[in-house]
């Protein structure tokens with residue numbers, strides 16, 4: 001299984017639906033309404049390379065000018081559904097720069113049902129907990145967790161059904177349409193289906209950070225193709241030597257190459273008979289181009305059509321409920337903001353006072369700016385400080401490779417915290433504490449005395465903060481003897497100090513606060529064979545006055561501050577710009 005290159009932005013760390021429950025609706029075949037694609041304004045000047053590229057995606061996704069698919073090769077007619085535009089192929093049509101998959105929503109396929117499979121009787125119930133705890137992803141969270149169940153929408157359910165039936169599928173959708181939630185469910189379902197042969201399911205992504213987020217590995221690492229620059233035949237030899245199987249996609253050329261390799265090795269139909277699930281949003285992060293070379297999207301691969309049987313466009317936006325905001329984001333997605341929307345975005349330029357003591361997280365494109373902003377705020381605090389160094393493991397020994405892979409984890413190598421520091425939780429814990437929850441460090445406490453009478457006495461007797469603490473977060477919590485280890489308790493009473501951990505007060509999504517002791521967690525990248533390539537044990541916290549746009553991708557944040565001034569001045573609305581504003585729930 002694979003994740004589209006452009007799907008990096010959609011690979012979420014917030015897998016939780018936070019208790020959003022949807023009543024199952026009656027079963028109906030879905031007519032997949034299109035996301036509104038505004039008509040682009042005619043360019044009044046010569047476009048730059050990147051603008052041309054953006055225009056190409058816009059045209060492709062918007063489905064105009066009338067799409068003319070290339071004549072279908074014999075093998076490509078393996079798509080169950082006939083291409084809605086296939087008839088047009090015979091007639092001469094004006095040439096266009098970019099073709100979409102034949103059944104791409106946004107072409108006339110959007111106006112009619114796109115599923116040949118029988119619709120299910122209603123929504124499927126899912127439980128994101130099991131998805132979080134997929135073996136490769138989950139990072140060893142052993143503390144008991146309660147994640148609220150969610151219902152997949154009809155759109156999501158139907159795609160899941162096709163996947164269960166063994167079809168190769170591509171699904172896309174704008175930010176917040178539940179691509180990642182569905183992906184988690186697909187992973188869970190396929191793992192269950194192939195429980196006896198766990199390495200039959202491979203979760204891959206095109207970059208390390210995306211791989212970490214979905215609990216998979218990079219396609220390069222998984223397939224053993226290295227950089228993948230050699231011809232397919234040479235790569236086959238390399239893979240055979242490495243005894244690794246492969247599956248996935250990145251850009252069009254790599255997709256073709258992987259298809260060829262799979263076919264040479266397995267020789268049982270398209271993509272060697274491997275079921276391929278591809279997801280992503282080509283608007284969020286398109287493939288990286290080498291020099292001036294024009295990017296070739298996966299859907300432009302020669303072998304795409306014969307491999308991918310079904311293409312879907314998820315249309316229901318779950319993240320934002322305000323339709324005006326959703327429309328504004330869609331306009332931005334298509335790079336065609338109306339004056340009204342520009343004014344609305346500009347009107348957001350204001351300081352907001354929050355009465356809970358936490359400010360918004362400021363998003364920056366560069367890591368240096370993030371570090372500067374966070375360390376400036378830290379230096380203003382004259383409070384107790386604690387430093388936490390990560391413990392790193394894994395089978396990879398090359399230091400450069402290790403460094404690169406470790407940098408994909410959200411957890412830093414060295415975490416310095418102070419009392420009153422603004423922090424963000426980077427792990428899903430339960431229905432109220434999720435990846436992205438914001439909080440403040442209240443105090444540091446020896447876990448052995450946390451929650452004991454001694455702890456209460458210390459707090460009452462002028463300890464740093466009073467109040468009721470409840471709960472512990474972190475994989476190490478269950479075996480650390482928190483609060484209950486008599487030996488450690490006695491030692492603590494006698495003045496022997498264990499490493500103290502932070503008690504953090506988190507703001508809950510619908511008001512309220514929750515205090516927990518935060519203990520270390522484990523992040524790891526694991527091959528389907530069970531080999532742990534790299535792992536990091538660290539507190540699931542980061543400083544959160546500022547964070548990089550890169551790391552914010554895919555997170556659902558309640559408060560963000562983004563400087564879009566320069567963007568509006570230049571009139572550039574690229575993917576980097578689109579992704580961050582789509583993260584907040586409201587505006």
Ligand SMILES: Nc1ncnc2c1ncn2[C@@H]1O[C@H](COP(=O)(O)OP(=O)(O)OP(=O)(O)O)[C@@H](O)[C@H]1O
Pocket residue numbers: 009010011012014015016017018020021022150151152153156173174175176177178179180181182281318319553554555556582
């Ligand atoms: N069926 C559903 N019912 C309720 N909530 C859902 C459902 N599917 C997704 N959500 C919620 O919607 C939000 C966005 O979902 P998700 O992160 O999967 O979207 P996405 O398409 O991957 O977004 P992005 O492209 O920005 O990464 C999350 O808070 C998720 O819990």
